[in-house]
Amino acid sequence: MNAVVYEGPNEVAIDEVEEPELEHPNDVLIDITTTCICGSDLHMYEGRTAAEPGIVFGHENMGIVSEVGDAVSTLEVGDRVVAPFNVACGFCENCEDGYTGFCTNVNPGFAGGAYGYVAMGPYTGGQAERLRIPYADFNALQLPEGDVHEDSFALLADIFPTGWHGTELADLQPGDSVAVFGAGPVGLMAAYSAKIKGASEIYVVDRVPSRLDLAEAHCDAHAVNFEEGDPVEQIKSAHGGGVDKGVDAVGYQALDPDTDPGDDAYDPARENPAVVINQLIQVVRPTGQLGIPGLYVPSDPGAPDEMAAQGRLGIDFGKLFEKGQALGTGQSNVKAYNEQLRDLIIEGRADPSWVVSHRVGLEEAPEMYERFDNREEGVIKVLLEP
Ligand SMILES: NC(=O)c1ccc[n+]([C@@H]2O[C@H](COP(=O)([O-])OP(=O)(O)OC[C@H]3O[C@@H](n4cnc5c(N)ncnc54)[C@H](O)[C@@H]3O)[C@@H](O)[C@H]2O)c1
Numbered sequence: 490m491n492a493v494v495y496e497g498p499n500e501v502a503i504d505e506v507e508e509p510e511l512e513h514p515n516d517v518l519i520d521i522t523t524t525c526i527c528g529s530d531l532h533m534y535e536g537r538t539a540a541e542p543g544i545v546f547g548h549e550n551m552g553i554v555s556e557v558g559d560a561v562s563t564l565e566v567g568d569r570v571v572a573p574f575n576v577a578c579g580f581c582e583n584c585e586d587g588y589t590g591f592c593t594n595v596n597p598g599f600a601g602g603a604y605g606y607v608a609m610g611p612y613t614g615g616q617a618e619r620l621r622i623p624y625a626d627f628n629a630l631q632l633p634e635g636d637v638h639e640d641s642f643a644l645l646a647d648i649f650p651t652g653w654h655g656t657e658l659a660d661l662q663p664g665d666s667v668a669v670f671g672a673g674p675v676g677l678m679a680a681y682s683a684k685i686k687g688a689s690e691i692y693v694v695d696r697v698p699s700r701l702d703l704a705e706a707h708c709d710a711h712a713v714n715f716e717e718g719d720p721v722e723q724i725k726s727a728h729g730g731g732v733d734k735g736v737d738a739v740g741y742q743a744l745d746p747d748t749d750p751g752d753d754a755y756d757p758a759r760e761n762p763a764v765v766i767n768q769l770i771q772v773v774r775p776t777g778q779l780g781i782p783g784l785y786v787p788s789d790p791g792a793p794d795e796m797a798a799q800g801r802l803g804i805d806f807g808k809l810f811e812k813g814q815a816l817g818t819g820q821s822n823v824k825a826y827n828e829q830l831r832d833l834i835i836e837g838r839a840d841p842s843w844v845v846s847h848r849v850g851l852e853e854a855p856e857m858y859e860r861f862d863n864r865e866e867g868v869i870k871v872l873l874e875p
């Protein structure tokens with residue numbers, strides 16, 4: 490079958506790979522109907538992780554069950570499902586507590602597993618024609634038949650629950666004001682979640698106008714362009730003493746607003762992995778909370794300096810302590826939210842599909858990786874259809 494395979498920095502190809510098979514009685518196989526490209530894939534794509542060539546990418550997967558293992562009790566051939574990007578067992582201590590992003594069984598020696606991702610276990614990615622889902626009763630969320638809400642449901646694999654998770658990590662409550670850094674798919678979903686939860690004011694910071702436009706149009710957010718002035722000052726001048734809560738939906742490849750964008754805005758030389766967290770510490774009020782779903786890594790082969798190469802950041806911890814702020818971090822526990830968010834979609838109370846800018850055939854993945862990686866205007870969330 491065809492799949493999107495990592496060939497080396499800035500290169501993916503459509504290659505012929507082995508068909509998945511049932512490996513355990515708890516597995517199912519699905520025929521992929523939609524699989525998405527994620528900002529998390531870009532860290533691997535750019536060679537900014539330990540990913541080796543040969544990985545099949547794809548952790549945001551949905552499709553139709555085509556084969557069912559003998560021990561699977563809730564799924565049948567023909568069922569339509571979306572899989573959380575986390576692979577989880579359902580019965581370890583973390584899974585039982587709802588922290589399925591930190592399952593200790595599926596990826597021995599590590600807390601957390603995922604499809605098609607470096608260091609996240611042996612689970613092949615779903616940017617392909619078919620996919621194996623382990624512990625399928627636990628890891629496949631059932632969807633209404635047909636193709637209704639296909640775009641919105643595909644976003645339940647990662648970015649809608651992950652944006653929601655960002656607001657949970659920040660302990661966002663109705664009436665709170667919030668600043669979301671990053672208007673990529675995750676930041677936009679965090680701002681949308683904040684709107685659904687009843688935030689009083691939402692600020693969204695980025696540099697890409699088409700992304701900021703979506704935040705204004707669909708999240709009732711105030712757009713803050715960090716290339717037009719210090720984002721902390723822009724937010725504080727609009728909102729007195731700072732906001733109640735903050736979300737970092739950028740991660741370690743954050744651009745430093747103080748460097749000159751020049752011709753290539755995404756030149757790694759412009760990065761400063763601590764800049765967003767430090768700006769959040771400044772802009773969130775004393776005793777406020779920071780949610781950090783943006784990715785940080787313990788080793789970065791392309792880091793701007795030696796400290797950052799080991800995942801050590803120059804964070805203003807003294808200021809954070811002085812302000813009594815709390816922070817929450819980590820992979821999203823998709824299972825904690827995906828069923829509820831699915832039901833909001835079914836009942837018409839949420840429709841995150843506005844974040845989808847492209848739905849294309851699998852063979853267009855190499856071109857779309859390049860365009861999404863350049864954060865080209867209007868390329869926001871790309872869905873692939875094998
Ligand atoms: N915790 C999780 O479970 C989880 C899941 C999915 C994605 N992620 C991570 O979330 C992050 C965002 O993912 P995405 O898909 O939205 O990717 P993305 O790369 O498209 O979005 C990042 C956005 O941040 C903007 N940005 C860069 N520097 C900035 C700065 N200094 N201030 C404000 N904005 C800045 C970029 O212009 C871009 O629009 C990535 O780090 C990704 O790995 C985490």
Ligand SMILES: [Zn+2]
Nearest residue numbers: 527529549647
């Ligand atoms: Zn993702």
Ligand SMILES: [Zn+2]
Nearest residue numbers: 578581584592
């Ligand atoms: Zn587990």
